[in-house]
Amino acid sequence: MTTDDLTVQVPRSGGWAAFGVLSIAALIATQVFSFVTSPPDVNMGQLEKIMYVHVPAAWVMFICFAVVLVYSLRFLWKGREEDDLLAAAAAEVGAIFNGLTLILGMIWGKPAWGVWWVWEARLTSTLVLFLVFVGYLALRAFVEDPQRRGQWSAAVGILGALNVPIVWMSVTWWRTLHQMPSTMQDMAKIYWVGMFANFVTMTLVVVYFIRRRYEAAAIVRAAEHAAQAAALGGDE
Amino acid sequence: MAFRDDVRRIRAIAWKDLTTERRSKAGFNSVAALAITILVLFGFALGPDAQALRDAAAGALWLSALFAGVLAFNRSYQVELDGGALDQLLQYPGPRWVIYVGKLIANSLFVGLMLVIVVAVGIALFQVRIPKAWPSLIGVFALGAVGLVVLGTFYAAMASRSRAREVLLPLLLFPMLVPVLLAAISATKALLVGDIMHESGAWIKLLGAYDLIFLVATLWAFEYVIEV
């Protein structure tokens, strides 16, 4: 066994199943609570209830991509395979919630603006971010060697994260020059409690998802290491 | 002195890339022909009304250059890949970024020359009226080309060495190019209609800033990508 080989600690499952059940229950609870208690908005009517899933999904997506950025940097710095696997898990979960944010934004947009899509800063940046992370996942799918896959993913993830504020700024400038009005209305204060509560519970669910995806990836890699060790050992 | 060694290595790599390109002139000629073909297809898609074509010219020019340029980026690593020469290249002493800069120079010349042809053909096909500010337009094309080449060369270092390279390079590259393309196309569009709103200056500055940011970022990341 060469020292170049990455090794992976097998993760212990512990109480994660209970955590999963609890976080889903909490999410249902906050959604029901917000749904039932929030009054219709002056401008949007009942549509404001979509905000309780759309906005937390967007915030949670950013958390996932921040995790990708941090663990990609860490992987390039320390070379521990676990960091690469965690970044990849966060990227997958982030991409899912990114897609969800976009779909929910369109479901809100159609009745609110009359159109399914507007080329404004937030939506467009979110779409570009989605494409960046789809590219990240495609890259991982097409590269076999774990060391190469980890380093390439880290580079793509870091540059991708760097690109997000740049895209945001560019699109904002683009809209400003064409004197397009901002399309997102600000939410009244009464909605913020429900929004924040749903954000917290959605974060818990996402933590659970990332953990499960990480576990599966780490176990697969540990199995590959064990198989390799057995094959090498058996040649004697 | 170490720096002069680096400059020497950069020149050697750029020269190597360019001469392999020259010996296979089929390479440049086909890519340029493809760019023109794409431009023609855009003409069919958007024309034949002269004003519609003029409005769309900036976008069509840049996208044609991009789609054809994507081929050039993957091919810039092809020579090393075919001969297994990349491993040999990595054996030589010297920092990795010189390989990157050498390829950047070679690709810049390639894409620059292709752009000249695309713009010339585009002016004719899209009924473009050459504005008084045409020197600024040349600046926009230069800066935009740098952005394309920097990101294209970087991502091709990975895509060219993986499976499904034809789809992976555009998939990775295009979202990253959104700011560069937006700035380049917007500046080009503004200049072509005489820049009444004086917005081209801001876009050109943004384009320059993007080029710098991505050049620094890719220079840093290249070593991690090429050594593995």
Place this chain on the structure above:
Amino acid sequence: MQASNWDFVIAAYVVTWVVIVGYLAYSQRALNRARAEYTRVTGHRPGEGEAV
């Protein structure tokens, strides 16, 4: 037209839960497959036996 807005609100929550439950099922299946593979290769369950 407040009435028809309900359709969109309901659609939003349905989509949200389809995604969450669907991803839950997918990730659990992937984890089970990973555990089965590990057990097949090493002869014991992940987390038991020696630490790697």
